[in-house]
Amino acid sequence: MSANRNSVEGQVITGITKLSQFLRTAQWRSGSETGLTPTQMQLLRELAAKGPMRIGALAEAIGVAQPTATDAFEALRRKELVEKKSDPRDGRAVAAAITRDGHKKLRSSDNWADGLTAAIGGLDQVDRSGLLRGLTKIIRGLQVQRAIPVQRMCVTCRFFQPNVYDDPAAPHHCAFVDAAFGDASLRLDCGEHEVAPESQAEAAWRRFAPATGAKNVDASPAATSEAP
Ligand code: SF4
Incomplete structure (x- = not known):
């Protein structure tokens, strides 16, 4: 199904494309200042946020093929920004981890998306809530289509009790809290x-999004049964 350029769907895709252009440019600008590629920056951010993880899981989390994640990891290892550690979940396996220098590098570039942060900060509370709710539904829709891996978001979480x-x-x-x-x-x-x-995920989705829940529920079991 292709979206007519003037339809709501087409206009939203145009808007998201413009935001992606901004983010790509900001990532490259930040990369030229830090000497890292956007993939290397993404990898560092992921490890900083989630702690040590295996390369396969890391590749899936940042949406690249495993050889790409391995190349990025090795380039960062040569700069001593990441290291190999034993996996905290399985001591016999090896996991990727960020080093102290890696954290320092991230801090030096954590203003890379400031323009977008400021624009979002300019929204009122209603618009911000609506934006987040809409993004949640879009991302889950992609997840249900198996276009992206299961995301670590509230609507797929066992701790989430909507409405x-x-x-x-x-x-x-x-x-949880x-x-x-x-x-x-x-x-x-x-x-x-x-x-x-x-x-539980199906019931929560129906409570969270009663108008659209039924439409997506059929495809949800397989999508929600995978580990994040
Ligand atoms: S732990 Fe709480 S905040 Fe985090 S995803 Fe689950 S429901 Fe949401």
């Missing part, structure tokens, strides 16, 4: 995420 409170500003509950929250705090990449069992 359980009457407060429109904070209708959801996170059982045992607190209520609203759409403006939905997470798209949460370190505490744990994949929900299939039936």
Whole structure:
């Protein structure tokens, strides 16, 4: 199904393309300042956010083929920004980890997306919540189509209890931190995420997005059964 350029879908794709152009340019600019490629920067950010992980999982998380992730890892290892460590989940296996110098390098470039951060900061609360809710649905839609791996976001998390409170500003509950929250705090990449069992994920999705939930539920079991 192709989107007509003037349809809502076509215009949203145009908007996202423009944002991607901004991000690509910002990544290359940041890369020329740090001497790293966008893939190397992505790899560093992923390791900083999630801790040591195997190259296969790392490749999947940043959306590249394993040989590409291996090349990026080896280039970063030569610069002593990453290292090999024993996998905390399986002491016999080896995992990639960020070094102290790697963290320092990241800090020196953490303003790479400032322009977009400022633009998002200029939105009012309603627009910001709507944007995050819309992104959550789009990303899950891609996940259901198996176009991207399962993401560590609230709507696939076993701790997520959507629309359980009457407060429109904070209708959801996170059982991990045992607190209520609203759409403006939905997470798209949460370190505490744990994949929900299939039936729980389906029920949560129906409660979160009753108007569109039924449409996507059929394809969700396989998609939600994979580990993040
Ligand atoms: S643990 Fe993270 S992903 Fe899970 S519900 Fe809480 S905030 Fe969302």
